[in-house]
Amino acid sequence: xxxxxxxxxxxxxxxxxxxxxxxxxxxxxxxxxxxxxxxxxxxxxxxxxxxxxxxxxxxxxxxxxxxxxxxxxxxxxxxxxxxxxxxxxxxxxxx
Numbered sequence: 001x002x003x004x005x006x007x008x009x010x011x012x013x014x015x016x017x018x019x020x021x022x023x024x025x026x027x028x029x030x031x032x033x034x035x036x037x038x039x040x041x042x043x044x045x046x047x048x049x050x051x052x053x054x055x056x057x058x059x060x061x062x063x064x065x066x067x068x069x070x071x072x073x074x075x076x077x078x079x080x081x082x083x084x085x086x087x088x089x090x091x092x093x094x095x
Contacts, residue, residue: 011053
């Protein structure tokens with residue numbers, strides 16, 4: 001299982017092309033030729049990591065004012081889950 005750790009820095013891979021259609025994003029990874037359909041939250045995680053490398057707490061802080069979560073999941077749990085998925089898909093690197 002991919003671990004998300006405090007102290008590590010994360011950044012999107014440099015080879016992503018994006019197309020927006022309404023409330024979803026199509027992301028093309030030029031290295032693997034894989035295409036992904038993402039919701040607004042998922043894309044926002046990638047977008048925050050595209051301009052600069054951030055640690056997990058910096059990523060929480062960047063997204064905190066954009067999203068609110070109700071119910072069982074917190075922002076931190078949702079970000080951790082997306083980050084682990086993106087690392088597995090090779091959309092985000094540990095730098």
